[in-house]
Amino acid sequence: MEKLQTDDTAPGLHIEPIVGAQDSRVRTGRVDDNFRAVMFKVTAEGSVTYVMHGFWKHDVANRIAESVMLTVNPLTGIAEIKTSVxxxxxxxxxxxxxxxxxxxxxxxxxxxxxxxxxxxxxxxxxxxxxxxxxxxxxxxxxxxxxxxxxxxxxxxxxxxxxxxxxxxxxxxxxxxxxxxxxxxxxxxxxxxxxxxxxxxxxxxxxxxxxxxxxASQLTFAWIEDNEELRRAIEESEFAAWRTFLHPLQAKFVERDFSGASKITGGAGTGKTVVALHRARRLAKEAGSPRVVLTTYTTNLAASLQRDIVRLDPDVALAKRLGEPGLRIDGVDALIRAVLAQAGAGIATASEAVLGYGTTQVLQRTDNQAWDEAIEAAGQELPDKLRSAAFFAAEYGAVVLPRRVKTETAYFRAPRRGRGVALSRGQRVAVWAVIESYRASSRARGTIDFEEAAAIAAEHLDIEAETGSRLADHVLVDEGQDLVATRWQFLRALVAPGPNDLFIAEDSHQRIYGQKITLSHLGIQTQGKSRRLTLNYRTTAQNLRWAMSVLDGSSFSDIDGDSESHDTYRSARSGPVPVELACGSMTDELDQAAELLKGWLADPDVASAPETVAVLVRDQYQRERVVNGLEERGIDVRPVDRDAIRAGSPVAMTMHRAKGTEFARVLLFGVRDGSLPSGVKKYDFSEADLQDALLRERSLLYVAASRARDVLAISWSGQKSSMLSD
Structure with missing residues (x-):
């Protein structure tokens, strides 16, 4: 192709028309002794454009060239390649x-x-x-x-x-x-x-x-230079979405909005693709804008960082928050950066949030702090409310977003969506525990992650009264996993205005936090929300299985609108998922080993074994699976915070698998007692219990939708109640 662009008359190329071809523009060209290219020569206004159709062995290429045609659809104006086949x-x-x-x-x-x-x-x-x-x-x-x-x-x-x-x-x-x-x-x-x-x-x-x-951009891409072509060839899977955006995706990338906007869509529909392309587009605009691209987990943020460089190595990346260029980081890392840069001025913000001024904002409160506060000050609590999960949710959803600092303010605070009613006496008991929690944290010189987000947001709002915000545009991936205080922080990063906030979310993939409604936090996206429904990653068979996990459940997005999952479709087809019902853990490991051996015997998988994943509910189960498979002659690498490396199949938790994809996936241990798991701590209210169960369904859906081509599910004993018949 380099030679073709340099001189299409070079004798070594052998660019030849085909006698008797249905399209007079068709040409074949020499690649080497065995292969020829089939293409179309289009001449307009004195310049020549070659449209590549493909590369085949000599005789096959000639037969294809005889029947293939490059035409314009008369009803749509779209360029199309047709063949009698x-x-x-x-x-x-x-x-x-x-x-x-x-x-x-x-x-x-x-x-x-x-x-x-x-x-x-x-x-x-x-x-x-x-x-x-x-x-x-x-x-x-x-x-x-x-x-x-x-x-x-x-x-x-x-x-x-x-x-x-x-x-x-x-x-x-x-x-x-x-x-x-x-x-x-x-x-x-x-x-x-x-x-x-x-x-x-x-x-x-x-x-x-x-x-x-x-619509032609789904099939054709203009190749302007060799470097662009080289990347497309060497990074074949990634190149598809780098170059061939769906027209609906392209609209979301290029469109300007008067304020906050949102895109929704199921797993594999390209929400992250849109966010990356849009971040790149905004970062390259005139005026050296300050663009922030963020998400909830550090693993996903690292993935975004790698992918933006692969998408466009020339995008200017900002080293510090507030500098021109594109800054990519997890939301908690951004919060920490704001707190670290604030200096002594952070005391004013902490006073507004916590009721006392402190500059000790970089150390995080221990996970056991709520249990200790309940033990110390929760004697008057009903048994059902003696739950760290209840207090963490109450604190994050009611107290911190509304900057509640006193018992009187807590009595007046609305508790919309909390799912459990509190009498005045119960509020007194709850506030006593909250005061104990704050006093203990103050003595230790720590704050928790929710407090950090609220204080950072307050600091940014205070600074904006006499200065400016730290970003011109903020883009959020996996927005469904963020809670109220983090949304307040992101709102405070950028001033309201054109293209200020762009959000990608899927309510069906909410596996962290509680439900929130953006409008309650001062973020309005109604009328500027669009939905992607075409899945590019998962086959129709795998998608159907994954969606069946969600059947019978009700979902709503971060605007509070109901979300259906029955309109999602896949653009690919493949084998039906395999379900392995096993009598015991030993039997399940035996069958898993045989399954993986069969997969790894496939030449395509053998050359890239890291495209095979075993996904489990928790780290304890992951270690059992890794050790059990090793005993059966299968080397599987456990993956936690580190990146996936080539050379071996991987084992990871379903939470860690968020944002990844694999050619073949085994969901191991999908049994009763393992999925759903950990929901009993939410039984202080029926609403919170049901929401916890919903997150467990979402977790299984996320895990199943990691599979591109082949999906298998195994369990020992009684299968999970979340699996349909």
Whole structure:
């Protein structure tokens, strides 16, 4: 390709037209003695653009070149590559679907653990439920053969089989959106199908315009230099989302908002992709803006830091908060940076939050402090409220966000959403414990993480009265895991204004903290919220299994709006997840070892064993699994805070797996008593208990959605109550 860009007439390239080809623009070019490139030569306004189709062995390349065509869709203006093979494949799927719907005696294949071919089943047309017919699909811009075949499919599996045979990516994805119930007008807007088609100029000029269409960017990317191409080739998995953004993702990257905005979406829908691209775009704007990209956990923050460098090594990274450039860090690290830079002035902020001024704000309170305070001052408490979990939630959701410093102020404080009513006498008893907790922390010279966030937010607000904020734009990934005081801190980092806060969140992945509503904290995103529903990571089969964990549960986002999970669809297909019911822990380890041996025997996995993960509920179980598999001849590396390294399968907790993805995943120990776990400490109120159970479901959903291609689930004894039948 370098030679082609330098001189396409060089004799060593052998750029040749194909006699009898359906498209006169098609060319083949020599790669080496065995391989040739198939491409299209587009000439407009005296310049030449080559559109690469692919690389094949010599004879195969010539056969493909004879039938392939680069065209402009007359209804949409989108550039598309078509081949006669597509029509044959689509016709075969349509015939299979029609036979199934008519009750053909041909047996339908049953999916197995090793099967990658979705079944085709009988029933009414899937798309008919949404008032669609072939003519409407054709008017949308879908090819006639594809549209008519689509109307014959009766379930999601058959639809995926059809989509996989469609070489025009935007058409397949649009059909997936329609099958999820999105109205045609919304699909038109997403893919830019409502744009007027410019028919002026030559065919080649129209082709070049078609290549710039938003929907074309799903398939085609303009390669301007060798370094960009090298990165795309050497980092194949990462390159896909670096270069080929979905039109809806691209809109969220480029759009300007008058204030705070939000994007939601299930696991694998590209929320983090959007946040990274948007952070890069804002950081490169004129005026050297100060951009902050943050998330809850340090592991995810480190991942964001690595990915932004891979996305664009030229992005200026700020070394300190408040400097021009892009600053990426965990939210608690940002809070600590503010407290460390504040100096003696932090005493004023701590007085406003805690009721006493202190400059000792860098040491964190011990985890046992609430238990000690309850023991020291909680004699009047009802038994149900003698819970560290209750006090941590009450303190973080009611006391600190409202800057409550006295018993009288606590009596007046609204406790919206707390789930347990308190009489006046109970409030007196609760406040006595809170005072004991604060007195003990003051004596030790410590504050907890929630207090640190509240004090840092207060300090930033005080400083802003005579100065400026520390950031021009703040972007938040995994926003569903942040609690009230951290949101107050992020709000205080940046002044209200254009593109001030951009939030990516998924309520189904909330595995930390309590529910919050942003509007209660002075952050308004209503009317500026959008949703991604297309999953790029997980196969349709794995996604279906993961979503089944959430069935029957009610979720709401950080704006308080209800969130459904039944509209998510995958763009990929694969084997059905395997469930291993085992009689004992020994049996489960035996079956896990056999499963992993089979996976590692696959040449693709053997060359990259770190793409295999065993996920468990806690660190204790992780150590048992690592040791047990080692005894059975399988070397699995435990991963905690460190990065995943090449060379071995990994074992990690489900919490640690957040933000990762693997080709093959085994969820180990999904048994009754292990999942759900640790929820009894929330039984001080039914609402908090149910919310804890909801977080456990979300944790299992997060773990299952880490699997790209293959998913297996094992348990010994009674399986978890969160698994459906």
């Amino acid at each position: 597509d029509s044959e494949a689509l016709a075969a799927v349509a015939e299979a679907s029609a036979e199934a719907a008519a009750g053909s005696s041909t047996p339908t294949p049953t999916p197995t653990a090793a099967s990658t071919q979705p079944e085709v089943t009988a029933g009414p047309g899937l798309l008919e439920h949404y008032g669609l017919d072939a003519e409407k699909l054709i008017k949308l811009g879908l090819d006639e053969e594809f549209a008519r075949a689509a109307m014959t499919v009766s379930d999601e599996a058959a639809l995926m089989a059809l989509v996989e045979r469609c070489s025009i990516e935007w058409q397949g994805l649009a059909l997936i959106d329609l099958s999820a119930g999105k109205p045609i007008e919304e699909v038109k807007s997403i893919y830019g199908l409502d744009r007027p088609v410019d028919e002026s100029g030559t065919e080649d000029e129209q082709l070049l315009r078609g290549l710039e269409h938003p």
